Amino acid sequence: xxxxxxxxxxxxxxxxxxxxxxxxxxxxxxxxxxxxxxxxxxxxxxxxxxxxxxxxxxxxxxxxxxxxxxxxxxxxxxxxxxxxxxxxxxxxxxxxxxxxxxxxxxxxxxxxxxxxxxxxxxxxxxxxxxxxxxxxxxxxxxxxxxxxxxxxxxxxxxxxxxxxxxxxxxxxxxxxxxxxxxxxxxxxxxxxxxxxxxxxxxxxxxxxxxxxxxxxx
Amino acid sequence: xxxxxxxxxxxxxxxxxxxxxxxxxxxxxxxxxxxxxxxxxxxxxxxxxxxxxxxxxxxxxxxxxxxxxxxxxxxxxxxxxxxxxxxxxxxxxxxxxxxxxxxxxxxxxxxxxxxxxxxxxxxxxxxxxxxxxxxxxxxxxxxxxxxxxxxxxxxxxxxxxxxxxxxxxxxxxxxxxxxxxxxxxxxxxxxxxxxxxxxxxxxxxxxxxxxxxxxxxxxxxxxxxxxxxxxxxxxxxxxxxxxxxx
Numbered sequence: 001x002x003x004x005x006x007x008x009x010x011x012x013x014x015x016x017x018x019x020x021x022x023x024x025x026x027x028x029x030x031x032x033x034x035x036x037x038x039x040x041x042x043x044x045x046x047x048x049x050x051x052x053x054x055x056x057x058x059x060x061x062x063x064x065x066x067x068x069x070x071x072x073x074x075x076x077x078x079x080x081x082x083x084x085x086x087x088x089x090x091x092x093x094x095x096x097x098x099x100x101x102x103x104x105x106x107x108x109x110x111x112x113x114x115x116x117x118x119x120x121x122x123x124x125x126x127x128x129x130x131x132x133x134x135x136x137x138x139x140x141x142x143x144x145x146x147x148x149x150x151x152x153x154x155x156x157x158x159x160x161x162x163x164x165x166x167x168x169x170x171x172x173x174x175x176x177x178x179x180x181x182x183x184x185x186x187x188x189x190x191x192x193x194x195x196x197x198x199x200x201x202x203x204x205x206x207x208x209x210x211x212x213x214x215x216x217x
Numbered sequence: 218x219x220x221x222x223x224x225x226x227x228x229x230x231x232x233x234x235x236x237x238x239x240x241x242x243x244x245x246x247x248x249x250x251x252x253x254x255x256x257x258x259x260x261x262x263x264x265x266x267x268x269x270x271x272x273x274x275x276x277x278x279x280x281x282x283x284x285x286x287x288x289x290x291x292x293x294x295x296x297x298x299x300x301x302x303x304x305x306x307x308x309x310x311x312x313x314x315x316x317x318x319x320x321x322x323x324x325x326x327x328x329x330x331x332x333x334x335x336x337x338x339x340x341x342x343x344x345x346x347x348x349x350x351x352x353x354x355x356x357x358x359x360x361x362x363x364x365x366x367x368x369x370x371x372x373x374x375x376x377x378x379x380x381x382x383x384x385x386x387x388x389x390x391x392x393x394x395x396x397x398x399x400x401x402x403x404x405x406x407x408x409x410x411x412x413x414x415x416x417x418x419x420x421x422x423x424x425x426x427x428x429x430x431x432x433x434x435x436x437x438x439x440x441x442x443x444x445x446x447x448x449x450x451x452x453x454x455x456x457x458x459x460x461x462x463x
Contacts (some may be wrong), residue, residue: 088409093245105249120385121254128384131250 001181003161003169006034009181010188031169038176039083039159039188045180046085053177057093057155060164062141064150074142075149080163081139082156091157095132095141096155104143107133160196227388235392236396237401252401253386259400261379266436267390270380276372278356282349283372287381295343297356298371306352306372308341320331350374392435396428406435 007030046052062077068074082091095102107113109161114134116122130146145150161167161175176184234252236397238244261268269290276283295306344351356369365445389397399421421427 089245089247092247095246103246103249105253106245106247107250108247116250119254121257122250129253 001174001178003031003034003174006174006184007031007175008021008093009185010034027052031193032210033188034051034174034184035160035162037184037191038161038174039157041176041180041184041187042157043085052157053180055173056175057176058158058161058164060154060156060158060166061098062152066141070120071142073147074144076143077143079129079134079141079154079156081136081140081159082134089123091159092134094155095152095155097136098151102130104130104132104152107131107144109133110135122181147199149179154209169174223340226261226391228391228394230260230386231396233259233389233397233401236398237405240398240402248405251427252405255401255404256389257387259397259425260389260393262400262431263393263396265433266440268380268387269377271375273373273375274377275375276350278352278368278370278372281356283339283374285345285348285350286374286376286378287383287385287446288381289376290379291377292345293375293376293377295350296361296373297369298373301356301358301369304341306356308344309342390432393428393432396425396432399424399428 007027010028010033012029042052042056060079064075064077068078084090087202092106093195094100094103097104107116110133130143130149132152133142133144134140135142141152143152153183155190158164162169167175230253233256234249237252237256244349258360270291272286274286276286292308295308296303296304342353344353350372357366359366382388403418403421405426406413406421410418
């Protein structure tokens with residue numbers, strides 16, 4: 001399913017499969033809800049199965065930006081936010097060379113970088129190997145140990161699938177396997193229903209009138 | 218130390234890491250740096266005869282000292298490089314020599330091997346401390362014509378050291394792979410005790426210990442094969458020629 005189809009599904013279900021311009025759901029809002037719940041669903045699936053369907057991964061080829069290179073010891077590439085899966089793993093599956101033959105060893109955080117640099121074998125800047133560190137705050141991948149690199153490739157579970165230029169929401173399949181779409185919709189409706197149930201009805205609401213009629217009779 | 222230098226085919230640590238990741242079903246590279254440290258540690262702690270080998274290298278002399286090479290364990294010999302005609306340097310325990318009564322300043326004791334003076338003044342000797350070789354004197358020469366002093370800038374070093382590559386990482390033999398993989402799996406599971414039952418990591422620990430013993434025994438066996446002729450020659454000398462030791 002494309003994102004557009006999922007949005008239509010969410011719009012149509014509460015209104016008897018009829019979509020009209022009087023729909024109360026804003027499309028932009030629905031897209032953001034679907035994207036958010038996709039991230040939560042993938043995390044739950046990973047916690048249960050420790051495996052994600054390959055359909056959910058997206059490849060990205062970050063551009064080398066000269067203006068971003070403000071540190072002489074590293075090469076930086078911008079990269080969108082990824083999903084957090086559990087205490088040991090996040091959404092990155094592969095960061096490395098374009099040929100898929102060389103996944104660069106990953107340093108999980110700046111704190112770990114400091115620890116590794118105190119050990120001769122694990123020191124990141126010893127030119128013996130290329131390592132990568134993802135700065136989530138800046139949304140930047142830092143490549144260490146090889147200043148000649150100008151191209152990398154990533155395969156990851158993006159928090160927002162629309163954040164990469166290789167994804168076209170009108171024609172590309174939404175990065176979620178088909179058998180999880182009903183679970184996604186169920187999560188969305190559960191949340192929507194619970195919110196709507198707490199919202200008081202307007203005085204002239206036909207629903208309220210129907211309730212009053214039933215009480216009189 | 219084994220005399221069988223260069224006897225075995227070797228493989229990179231990255232192969233052991235890849236094998237461990239397949240065993241643990243780890244797809245990502247988040248732990249690769251740590252696994253490399255574990256693989257290096259496991260190779261070192263195989264503690265077999267081939268962990269130490271004879272090696273040779275050239276060291277630069279800066280400010281009267283030279284940094285020890287990676288994996289250095291015991292010095293075999295030092296010779297000055299450049300225009301010093303390979304003059305040997307000595308590691309001597311001067312208090313010991315004095316107690317033995319042989320360090321009396323006689324500069325012919327060691328023949329022409331000394332550059333200047335005697336052992337008593339430390340000439341031509343060196344000491345090892347804090348990862349550096351410190352040269353006392355005797356690493357310079359004076360041109361008899363121009364009287365110009367030239368200092369040695371390099372020294373050729375023969376030593377016994379860990380079997381490491383140019384980056385200081387242990388060189389792994391093919392038959393060590395299984396033990397190293399077991400060690401990585403064991404240490405990884407110890408870090409995640411809630412995810413792995415005790416029986417699983419204990420199995421890996423047992424495999425690591427068994428492989429370590431196997432590698433040690435193979436090395437001892439091969440070392441015996443290398444040296445048995447020498448052992449036989451010495452034994453024969455004792456048996457055949459009784460006058461040899463009488």
